[in-house]
Amino acid sequence: MNFLALKSPYLIVVGDETDPIFVKTGIGLAKWRPDDCAGQLRFNSSAVDLGLPDLDVRAAASLGVRSVIIGAAPIGGALSEPWLGTLVEAASLGMDVVSGLHQRLASHQRLRVAAEVSGAALVDVRVPPDELPVASGRRRTGMRLLTVGTDCAVGKKYTALQLETDMRSAGFAADFRASGQTGIMIAGRGVPLDAVVSDFLSGAAELLSPDNEPGHWDIIEGQGGIFHPAYAPVSFGLLVGSQPDAFVVCHAAGRSALSGWPQHDVPDLQSVIDRTVELGRPHNPGIRCVGISINSASLTRREAAAWMERLGDEYGLPCVDPLMDGTRPIVERISAEFGYARACSRPCDGRRDVV
Amino acid sequence: MNFLALKSPYLIVVGDETDPIFVKTGIGLAKWRPDDCAGQLRFNSSAVDLGLPDLDVRAAASLGVRSVIIGAAPIGGALSEPWLGTLVEAASLGMDVVSGLHQRLASHQRLRVAAEVSGAALVDVRVPPDELPVASGRRRTGMRLLTVGTDCAVGKKYTALQLETDMRSAGFAADFRASGQTGIMIAGRGVPLDAVVSDFLSGAAELLSPDNEPGHWDIIEGQGGIFHPAYAPVSFGLLVGSQPDAFVVCHAAGRSALSGWPQHDVPDLQSVIDRTVELGRPHNPGIRCVGISINSASLTRREAAAWMERLGDEYGLPCVDPLMDGTRPIVERISAEFGYARACSRPCDGRRDVV
DSSP, X not given: OOOXXXXXXXXXXXXXXXXXXXXHHHHHHHHHSGGGEEEEEESSTTSOOOSSOBOOHHHHHHTTOOEEEEOOOOTTOOOOHHHHHHHHHXXXXXXXXXXOSSSOGXXXXXXXXXXXXXTOOEEETTXXXXXOOOOOOOOOSSEEEEEEEXXXXXXXXXXXXXXXXXXXXXXXXXXXXXXXXXXXXXXXXXXXXXXXXXXXXXXXXXXHSOOOOTTEEEEEOOOSOTTOTTTHHHHHHHHHHHXXXXXXXXXXXXXXXXXXXXXXXXXXXXXXXXXXXXXXXXXXXXXXXXXXXXXXXXXXXHHHHHHHHHHXXXXXXXXXXXXXXXXXXXXXXXXXXXXXXXXXOSOOOOOOOOO | OOOOOOOSSEEEEXXXXXXGGGGHHHHHHHHHOGGXXXXXXXXXXXXXXXXXXXXXXXXXXXXXOOEEEEOOOOTTOOOOHHHHHHHHHHHHTTOEEEEOSSSOGGGSHHHHHHHHHHTOOEEETTOOOSSOOOOOOOOOSSEEEEEEESSSSSSHHHHHHHHHHHHHHTTOEEEEEXXXXXXXHHHSOOOOGGGSBGGGHHHHHHHHSOOOOTTEEEEEOOOSOTTOTTTHHHHHHHHHHHOOSEEEEEEETTOOEETTXXXXXXXXXXXXXXXXXXXXXXXXXXXXXXXXXXXXXXXXXXXXXXXXXXXXXXXXXXXXXXXXXXXXXXXXXXXXXXXXXXXXXXXXXXXXXXX
16 A cells, blocks of 8 residues: 655755755655656755755756655645745646645645646655554564654664665565655655554554564664654554564754754653663563664764764664664674574565555 | 534434444433433344434434434444445434544445435534644643543543533532543534544644643543553553643453453553553653542442452552542542642633633
């Protein structure tokens, strides 16, 4: 379900968003699908720069762009009015419009009409599958790793993507499981958990990582943060339904207050680890933390290296910045703790169409 | 938002449901709104008996019934096909059809057409308000009590309704806040939390109990159970957004496995109390348990009295069956712990239209 087959190349619309935290979708696509990204559209030069050529809608059309993707994700997920003209123009020229926002593209009448006239598709990535099940609570076969975080936008998705890459390199059968709109765009499939009706949240998480072979690992993209005043329930539902054997805790260096909730402190790593173990244990008694993943962008390389070494010693866990160092120390820890690398006779057979 | 003004009298459809646990809506309406209930419609005599006159649709119409209410809530919330004929007949005769199920009534074409022709309304109680906010995490004024449970269908709603009654009698300003479809039908307002998109779950819970006067108590209907394999995320979101000062833990005597999840044990009271305090504390450091509410229907009165006395001693908390004894011992505990009964100069000013 929620199979995506976005038509490349893409134009990523950044608009006037100046805070990279709210351009997760654009930055993620530019990083993990660079060959599919033809350019970016920014309303002015102070908007976030994805490092792609600046194009307007007409230039993109003449270059053969086939999908215009909303690259920014404002709090609450509503599509602000100034963007609409850009998207209507794109749809009028026959390019698909792709959105990860809560509000459906077709709810904007001008856009719906433009797409109907030109035949362009309006693709809402954040629409969950119909007929989601209520969670069964049944233990499933195969192994699961969940990335959790001290806050939103700390690297849970990147950590999971890098773990998939590094685990496959190490001979594991491993598949990234996308739980958010950007991850779904990158992976081409997944379930947008934060858009699921609450009664079906754990059921959707169960669906995201179905039964699998004993040596196979699902690497599940985490959401929110277990202490977050708004998104903790989503984190909790994903934890309950994922029943992970292992988790990696992700943190952004230098962040002291929750992003967008300045009155709320970022919880410390130990609290997040302890609560994740406590809440996950009824659903998988063996749950354990196997690593710390740091987004160290705010530090110099030298500061980051020293700090991560200290953290690793303090917690007795491998500690990496996945974008700088990869995640091999965490993969080695998984191998040492669970020993499945050797037990699994063949490398991953690629993306199975289970979700 | 979600103001309801159901047209009485009602016909409650029980259908062929034989398990009272799945007839919560019908039983709740018959108990708390008896004067509005003209009768029940059962497909056969083994279906649950609400103690109302048995009527078919035509008889109900001739008696002046104005709303036909779906009284049963199957797991997953889908409307089973055999019911449809009954509802179509009711709509054809001009009676409103009222549903607390997830699936919208108008999605059934025969029903939609029948209602359009006759002018009957199709009322979906489980449709959350549009434009729900993301939670702010801000502490609100006024006091809040949340009912929590060891499982679904253990008496969280009845406990809250009885607490409202008894607190008002004791001079508190107190308002029941409905978070589920039956509670909303009884109260005439509320937010159906389990139907809210996950990202807005805590925000919806914040909306349900807005700022209020210092001595005022919101008595919030709990949902699910914090250890439940499917519904724990809803319970958690309600806890986070309600930021309760006090909670009452509800339990059904004699139930050892979760209703509908026979492989899962009902958690013990102490675990539920401890986890509720732990998860609620970041959002209200003063959170505490003020009572135990037992559904003792499975015991004799004598067994129940002895067991509840033991439980009360063991936990150092007032322990009542709200339907047998009312909740006065819990109200006294609230008064002793928080002292607001005297501080509040006037009794409740009735239902304020805040939600």
